Amino acid sequence: MKKNLSLPIIILLFWSLFPLLWQLYTSFCTPEALTHPLEIIEHRWTLENYRQILKSDPPFIRYLFNSILLGITTTLLTLVFSLPAAYGLVKIKPYKAKLIRIILFGIALFPYVLLFLALLEIARDLNIGNNILMLSIPYSALSMPLAILLLTSALKDIPSELEEAAKLEGLNLAQRLKWILIPLIAPATSSTAILVFIFSWNEYPIALTWLSNPDLLTLPVAIARIAGSSVYSVPYGAYAAATVLGALPVLLIVIIFQKQIISGLTQGAIKG
Amino acid sequence: MIGLLILPAALLIILIFGTPLIRYIWLSFHASSVITGLVPIANKGANWQRLINDQRFWQDSFQTFRFAALSVSLELFIALAIALLLNQKWRGRNLVRAITLLPWALPTTVMALGWRWIFNTPYGPIELIVNLIGLDQFNILSNPNTAWLATVLGDVWKTTPFIALILLAGLQTIPQDLYEAFKLEGGSNKEALFKITIPMLKPYILLSILFRLAQAFGVFDLIQVMTGGGPAGSTESLAIYAYLNAMRFLDFGYSSTIMIGSFILIVFSSIFSIYLFNKFKNIQGYSR
Secondary structure (H helix, E strand, O other): OOOOOHHHHHHHHHHHHHHHHHHHHHHOEOHHHHHOOOOOOOOOEOOHHHHHHHHOOOOHHHHHHHHHHHHHHHHHHHHHHHHHHHHHHHHOOHHHHHHHHHHHHHHHHOOHHHHHHHHHHHHHHHOOOOOHHHHHHHHHHHHHHHHHHHHHHHHHOOOHHHHHHHHHOOOOHHHHHHHHHHHHHHHHHHHHHHHHHHHHHHOOHHHHHHOOOHHHOOHHHHHHHHHHHOOOOOOHHHHHHHHHHHHHHHHHHHHHOHHHHHHHHHHHHHHO | OHHHHHHHHHHHHHHHHHHHHHHHHHHOOEEOEOOOOOOOEEOOOHHHHHHHHOHHHHHHHHHHHHHHHHHHHHHHHHHHHHHHHHOOOOOOHHHHHHHHHHHHHOOHHHHHHHHHHHOOOOOOHHHHHHHHHOOOOOOHHHOOOOHHHHHHHHHHHHHHHHHHHHHHHHHOOOOHHHHHHHHHOOOOHHHHHHHHHHHHHHHHHHHHHHHHHHHHHOOOHHHHHHOOOOOOOOOOOHHHHHHHHHHHOOEHHHHHHHHHHHHHHHHHHHHHHHHHHHHHHHHOOOOO
């Protein structure tokens, strides 16, 4: 069974990293270096691309900030709705809970991009377009089916005797939540939170239609807008710098929270 | 009483997922465009009549189908290979697993822009290699016959990690004794893959197909940024067409019709592909 695995591992690493490394390389290149990739030229490396996008109007940092704000409010809102719902799902009659879980699973499969037009109409009717905080309402609703499924499967794993015993000891719901339920589902809650945050960080079609004010754009929309702005003269160095900055936060999240993400993805998919 | 805890989430989900569908069905029987000042006016089945005769809709359906079919099948194969590799024990496995996950976590628009640069003619690395070998330029993104393959590659790159993780979780549920017993009876590794691994993974493969097919049918971000639906509309997906009708042609009635039409196609093709998958399994004679 022990074969030499180094070749497949190298191929896998190359496959996963090459496009990213190419962007990183491009982001430090001068325009001349990009158009003369194979020749020896004087000025190959530069930080000008980064300087340019950090100084643009509005500065790129603004989009990062918008996306972080949206990600945090979406995550909190999702958890505030999903945690009680998941607890309720564990406590109601099993056949009802099963039916609801199947419906939630079906909704989670739905390609939500098809919703953009009706959501746009809602935003227009309620006059809540161009508002980052309001955007977190559809975002959290879109992440909720999966979040509820994840949290339900974690809550189901808690033996009900544990809660019964605590009840007998005279702990009320708030105390039971504090001492038993929350600590036990903390891992599932954190993986849910991270998945929701990543969804919100990456979401594009709804943000594209809800936000038009240049100061309020989220990162994916800002980047797509850069891409569409100038088809003829293509300042790829600056684009690459923008993509590197936009990718960095997610890269950090993946490296730090690898375990939670993997358990969230697999649990959500499999037990759901 | 405890059921009330579910209510707020249920209401929000119904508002965001349910009302749009009802709204679309209603709008699909109305004219609501620039001409009517976006005020819906009932037009019986005119939108649906138009959809059935709309060549562009059927062409986009075909394009979306082949995109989804090729993407999801490639993803399954590559993901299985990755999962088998990550399921073995070697040093640095956890780090490699994190790196494998990176493409999945990045915003699609970010990497779509990256791919556009990689496929760029003449400065992207693909064309550079082609040049070095001495071939003619590929012009992948500006050739209607090849541009969609580039978008497939972008999709495969991004979503394979997700399937790989699901399959990896499936691999970890297969008891090791099964393989040992199989080997004692004289089976080879390759046979074990087809007689044990793949049959045992069946529910996980089904799950991946379900998840990914629906998402691939709704492909939007990647195409929008990478090719904008071009060249010559060759990469235009149903979601892009619906988007164009709503946001550029300002025809909400027809856009809704396209979305309900796409939704029906998605449901049918998901059911059909699962039926196909099951049938394929039965031909192979697996008992499970």
